[in-house]
Amino acid sequence: MANTHFSGPVLFSAARPTLENLNIGSWPDQTRFMADFTGIVLDATNDWTVVKDSGASVALQADALNGVVDLTSAATTDNDGSSIQGNEIWGLPSTAGQKLYFEARFQMSDADQMDMFIGVCENFATAPENIFTASNRIVSKLMMEMRLPI
Amino acid sequence: MITESGDSETDTTLSGTTYDLSDATDVTVSFVATKGTSTDNVRFYINRTLVGTHATNVPTANMTQAAAEVSGNATGTKSMSIDYIMVAQDRGVSY
Numbered sequence: 001m002a003n004t005h006f007s008g009p010v011l012f013s014a015a016r017p018t019l020e021n022l023n024i025g026s027w028p029d030q031t032r033f034m035a036d037f038t039g040i041v042l043d044a045t046n047d048w049t050v051v052k053d054s055g056a057s058v059a060l061q062a063d064a065l066n067g068v069v070d071l072t073s074a075a076t077t078d079n080d081g082s083s084i085q086g087n088e089i090w091g092l093p094s095t096a097g098q099k100l101y102f103e104a105r106f107q108m109s110d111a112d113q114m115d116m117f118i119g120v121c122e123n124f125a126t127a128p129e130n131i132f133t134a135s136n137r138i139v140s141k142l143m144m145e146m147r148l149p150i
Numbered sequence: 151m152i153t154e155s156g157d158s159e160t161d162t163t164l165s166g167t168t169y170d171l172s173d174a175t176d177v178t179v180s181f182v183a184t185k186g187t188s189t190d191n192v193r194f195y196i197n198r199t200l201v202g203t204h205a206t207n208v209p210t211a212n213m214t215q216a217a218a219e220v221s222g223n224a225t226g227t228k229s230m231s232i233d234y235i236m237v238a239q240d241r242g243v244s245y
Binding site: 017018019021022028029030031032033034035036037051061066067068069070071072073074075076077078079080081082083084085086087088089090091092093094095096097098099100101102103104105106107108109110111112113114115116117118119120121122123124128129131132134135136137138139 | 151152153154155156157170171172173174175176177178179180181182183184185186187190192195198199200208209210211212213214215216217218219220221222223224225226227228229230231232233234235236237238239240241242243244
């Protein structure tokens, strides 16, 4: 089958290989979540659970193009951090051939002097570094220092 | 890249420096986990380019989308700025 000329994440399109089988628009056979962080204040009651150290913060940037959330450690403090998580609603489908998709775009202020996690995992509590020891997870950590356990 | 199921982990570090993070520079990371007929797999992407595949320790538990940062020294202020997080899955129904 020839590729389509549509460059978005449409079925069988090779233009976006990551998302080639992810449908676009409303499609009831897929569950979909998208956080663009476009609000005024992060909803830490209904949308996200924030787990952070006391001096750290989680906040939406004001008037940032496209919307951005900042997870920020307390200044001049080692092993301090913050995290966001939702509900455990994602998992590998039970039917062969079906998929779970994840994508995120982010940046780090000091990449080789920070630990980071972005992906899916079981819910964690108490301290942000507990995310690194979740029993079940799929995560991209790229090339940086990962100190386990912290 | 990490897949971990029931505390059993597969951890792959990409060779070279091509995919090292740079300070204050956006990167897009993605993965697609596929239920197999006999073996499940996860394909990892950086900036929409396939960088590796795991076929072991692919978790089947329910999980949440999540992000975290922890400072690695006591110099300055460390932050992680997230533009977006997207998650989607096939519902697992067939007709």
